[in-house]
Amino acid sequence: MALNHRTAIHTALLMLPASFTEEELYLKIAGLSYVGDFRMIVGEDKNKVSNIVSGQLPEFRKIYRPYLETTEMISWNEETQMFEQRPGPEGRLHHLNLLPKSLQSHLLRVWNRDGRHRDLEDVLQAVAGDPHCAQFVEEAVAGVVWRSSWGQMAKGIVTAGLWNSLHYGSKKIIKMLKSLTT
Numbered sequence: 001m002a003l004n005h006r007t008a009i010h011t012a013l014l015m016l017p018a019s020f021t022e023e024e025l026y027l028k029i030a031g032l033s034y035v036g037d038f039r040m041i042v043g044e045d046k047n048k049v050s051n052i053v054s055g056q057l058p059e060f061r062k063i064y065r066p067y068l069e070t071t072e073m074i075s076w077n078e079e080t081q082m083f084e085q086r087p088g089p090e091g092r093l094h095h096l097n098l099l100p101k102s103l104q105s106h107l108l109r110v111w112n113r114d115g116r117h118r119d120l121e122d123v124l125q126a127v128a129g130d131p132h133c134a135q136f137v138e139e140a141v142a143g144v145v146w147r148s149s150w151g152q153m154a155k156g157i158v159t160a161g162l163w164n165s166l167h168y169g170s171k172k173i174i175k176m177l178k179s180l181t182t
Contacts, residue, residue, distance in 0.1 A: 093128035
């Protein structure tokens, strides 16, 4: 399985509760690309992630089921029709250790804002034991996506020109406003 897919699963699992539906998992995975993207605040259809998942559910299953069926960290509860993941610091530490270095580095910077210089291993153990682990991970993802979305916007303006970018942006805002009323 592609490294990106494994990374997406581990990241999403850190942001999900102990029990969750298949749809919640795929919504979280698809939403990773948009957490922190300023374009989702202004200009994007607010239902974009839901539309992606509902329109591509068989593809999500095809991509992610093989890994979900082989990992010991999650199981399918036939009775409740929900996934269950190993709760607590041990399960979270497993996922934190498999995050990309960019997310781990962000967690390290955030955790060391107090001026202390803890190493990555200590920080990941502390984050795994913190009840706000999901929020820390979401903040790290948002930081990475935020920088990327601004870079993409700047490239778009340079490539398409300011006038075309403003025209495109106004269409996106109209589309976003329509999604808010439906």
